[in-house]
Amino acid sequence: MTVRTTVRVLRMGTRKSALAMIQSTGFAESLAYRTGTDVETVGVVTEGDVNGAPITSFGGLGVFVQAVRGALLSGRVDFAVHSCKDLPTAPAEGILTAAIPAREDPRDALVTATGATFDALPAGAAIGTGSPRRTSQLLALRPDLKIVPIRGNVDTRLHKVDSGELDGVVLAAAGLDRLGLGDRAVERFAPERLLPSPAQGALAVECRSADGPVAALLARLDDAGTRAAATAERAALARLEGGCSAPVGAHAVVRDDSLELTVAVTALDGSRRLVRSHRGPAVQAVETGRTVADELLADGAAELLGGVR
Numbered sequence: 001m002t003v004r005t006t007v008r009v010l011r012m013g014t015r016k017s018a019l020a021m022i023q024s025t026g027f028a029e030s031l032a033y034r035t036g037t038d039v040e041t042v043g044v045v046t047e048g049d050v051n052g053a054p055i056t057s058f059g060g061l062g063v064f065v066q067a068v069r070g071a072l073l074s075g076r077v078d079f080a081v082h083s084c085k086d087l088p089t090a091p092a093e094g095i096l097t098a099a100i101p102a103r104e105d106p107r108d109a110l111v112t113a114t115g116a117t118f119d120a121l122p123a124g125a126a127i128g129t130g131s132p133r134r135t136s137q138l139l140a141l142r143p144d145l146k147i148v149p150i151r152g153n154v155d156t157r158l159h160k161v162d163s164g165e166l167d168g169v170v171l172a173a174a175g176l177d178r179l180g181l182g183d184r185a186v187e188r189f190a191p192e193r194l195l196p197s198p199a200q201g202a203l204a205v206e207c208r209s210a211d212g213p214v215a216a217l218l219a220r221l222d223d224a225g226t227r228a229a230a231t232a233e234r235a236a237l238a239r240l241e242g243g244c245s246a247p248v249g250a251h252a253v254v255r256d257d258s259l260e261l262t263v264a265v266t267a268l269d270g271s272r273r274l275v276r277s278h279r280g281p282a283v284q285a286v287e288t289g290r291t292v293a294d295e296l297l298a299d300g301a302a303e304l305l306g307g308v309r
């Protein structure tokens with residue numbers, strides 16, 4: 001006879017976009033496989049999902065996060081899955097990051113109408129992205145490009161390429177991969193060329209700080225290397241006082257017990273770029289993040305962040 005000591009179904013909160021649903025469902029499957037816990041998905045509809053207005057007009061990505069966290073704090077769900085890079089760097093009262101699972105491809109990807117790689121794009125090609133970080137770094141590499149601000153889910157953005165409206169779009173490789181669209185990427189930018197968003201490709205799984213049993217269960221899916229990398233990248237961003245809309249790219253590589261972090265701050269028009277790297281023990285990820293940010297501030301990063309800081 002099989003005796004189950006913890007017969008329990010956990011309720012998982014997530015945004016309802018296709019990408020959010022696919023990545024949270026993937027996490028739920030890993031949790032079920034590793035711990036035997038069954039998961040019920042609760043989709044949280046947010047203002048941003050409903051009104052489709054430009055993201056800056058209703059308070060930025062924070063509204064998505066707030067709605068899901070609200071469901072967590074009110075007890076409507078037991079844990080919540082977010083894209084780590086969408087979380088504000090400030091800690092949230094009563095909430096714990098219980099797991100940062102092994103990260104997927106952190107790079108940015110280029111999708112083009114003709115299959116042209118980045119260097120082969122014709123002069124003046126129209127490339128869509130709504131991200132100041134991508135815009136500034138793309139212009140630093142290719143000042144001739146015409147950057148077109150776009151927003152929307154992955155399908156909407158790809159459609160602008162397929163319909164001929166744009167020559168290409170740049171988006172997170174992890175998003176394409178999770179949706180099974182990885183082969184649409186003509187190129188994945190080497191991180192040193194186009195530094196990804198801090199924590200791009202990583203998930204953050206949150207629960208109530210007071211909920212010890214759930215925290216312990218989720219912690220079994222934590223990946224120490226990914227947590228160290230994401231922590232260093234986000235500590236640099238926090239020190240630079242940038243949100244997810246700052247032109248700040250960061251990428252950490254963890255090998256054994258050592259972490260190497262590279263961070264760039266780029267002027268919005270691509271005309272100036274500051275880059276710093278630092279190596280430290282993986283257990284001192286926060287300190288390494290702050291060190292790199294302080295070096296960038298000493299180099300004059302605040303001036304480049306001026307308009308957006």
Ligand SMILES: NCc1[nH]cc(CCC(=O)O)c1CC(=O)O
Pocket residue numbers: 083084085086170171172174175199200201202
């Ligand atoms: N900016 C929105 C966003 N938030 C998370 C992802 C997917 C990648 C990830 O989880 O890091 C995306 C899409 C994109 O940037 O193209």
